[in-house]
Amino acid sequence: MSLEWAVFVLLVVAGSVRAQSVASECPTPNGFFADSEQCDKYYHCLDDVLTEKVCPDGMAFNDLNPKVEKCDFLFQVNCEGRPRLQNAKPSENCPRQNGYYPHPEPTNCHQFYYCTGGQSSQLTCPEGLSFSVNSGTCVWPDQAGRSNCVSEKLLNxxxxxxxxxxxxxxxxxxxxxxxxxxxxxxxxxxxxxxxxxxxxxxxxxxxxxxxxxxxxxxxxxxxxxxxxxxxxxNPEQGGRVSTDxxxxxxxxxYPVPRHRNRVHVQPSQAGQGDAPSRPAAEEEPEAPRRPVAPVRRRRPGGGVRRRGRPRTTTTTTTTTPEPDYYYYYDDYYNDENYPEEAAPDTEPAKPPSATRNTLPILSRN
CATH class of the missing domain: 2.170.140 (Antimicrobial Protein, Tachycitin; Chain A)
Incomplete structure (x- = not known):
């Protein structure tokens, strides 16, 4: 066996042993698993084949669910026991490529920077709050954990x-x-x-x-x-009044002034000698009108009436309870005898009395 052939065999054997070693490092055949030392490094296992991966700079691997490949901001991930990170790639106002970072001036507690891909955007906390490095949010000064951001100095x-x-x-x-x-x-x-x-x-x-x-x-x-x-x-020129x-x-x-919405018609918009048409919508509501007596309708021929309660159709003699009242087509008030109880500010007129039901109850013989 030649020397070259022997070296080739040794390399193949070493590669197979290394492949077995790498395959055995997967906790399960498939999933995403954090590195034991570096917080932004993780591994993807696919059919027991392991692939090393690294999160973007400024982010760390979140290993809460091995079925999900997820990199979060550093303050959102628990890096206890694996504190190492990849070498930082800083840019202006951004210590790392991604994340939330405090203002470079130590005494500027209410402003901070949001960095994505090395590009920074300055943000400002609401008045009275300070940026917290630990939570990446705006909190009360005494909760920010920053020695230069005490409440007395910030709030005076x-x-x-x-x-x-x-x-x-x-x-x-x-x-x-x-x-x-x-x-x-x-x-x-x-x-x-x-x-x-x-x-x-x-x-x-x-x-x-x-x-x-x-x-x-x-x-x-x-x-x-x-x-x-x-x-x-000026509502007349299109200004709107804020309800808030x-x-x-x-x-x-405060004595709020009244701003009325009025309709103005130019003389050229109306015909010669014609008064401008009255707007359909009036600002002041009209006074309630007195009810007008309903138009009396004639009863249709044949004495047809509306369908009421079911009638008894058996040949035996039964007693049908008398209803409260029936509905008739001529059940209206006469114009000349319009009841005063239908006038405004009084109780509505009651239904006609049952004594008006003069028609017999029909039954099939």
Whole structure:
């Protein structure tokens, strides 16, 4: 046997042994399985054949379900026991290609970046909240776990000390600079800024949101806003009144002006000597009209009447209970004897009395 042939045989044998070793590493013949050391590496087993894969930079393999191939953001995956990650590929404002990352300035707690494929987009938390690296969301400053993002520095407010007799767990205090907002002091220490609904202000006496007219120091809080809103609004030129603003203005006690919808007809739109046609829809509803007596209809020939209750068809003599009343085609009031009980603001007229049922009950002989 030549030397070249011997080397070839050894390589084939080594390859078959390696294939058996790799195949035996699959926990089950098919599925997706996490690497034991690297959080963003995983393996795809197909018929006991193992293939190594790696998540995009900034993401990790979520091994909750071996039947699902899923890479999530780092804060969404538990990497305990496998902390290693692939080498980062940073770009501007993005420590890794994908994920949510805090603002580079340590004291800028309310802004952060969303990165996808190395491209960043700046986002801003709602007022009073800070970005949390651990959850990738906006939370209260004391929950963000960032030393430079404490509530007192961000909100410029310190919770006042409560007297020993106080029973409030999370006391509320009015914002000294804004009537619509107030602070909730968690356990009396950590301030969190909250706000009342649009059209309301915080009442420091009742510790609740209230109408401005009931809070003397804030009675004119919305006046300037509503003055500007209604002064620039012109419904006759197509302006629309926001129902939310109207509701807030009414709730605040603001005197809302009436904006009427009217129809204007230009002289050229009407014919010469003809008055403009009256709009079909009137702003003011018409007064209710007095009921008009129904037109008296003649009974059809042959004395046909409407079908009533089933009749007895047996030859034996039976007693049929008398109904309350029958329906007849001539069962209307005369025009000249229109009952006054049908007039408005009174009870409706009652059905005709059963004594008018003068026709006999027919039965088959």
């Amino acid at each position: 407010f310190t919770c006042p000390a409560l007297p020993p007799s106080s029973t409030e767990v999370h006391p509320r205090f009015a914002d000294p600079d804004d009537c619509q907002y107030f602070y909730v002091c968690i356990n009396g220490k950590e301030p969190r800024r909250n706000g009342c609904a649009f059209g309301q202000v915080f009442n420091n006496m009742t510790k609740t949101c209230d109408a401005p007219k009931d809070v003397p120091e804030c009675k004119d809080y919305y006046t300037e806003y509503f003055d500007n809103y209604f002064s620039t609004l 603003v109207i509701a807030a203005a009414i709730a605040s006690g």
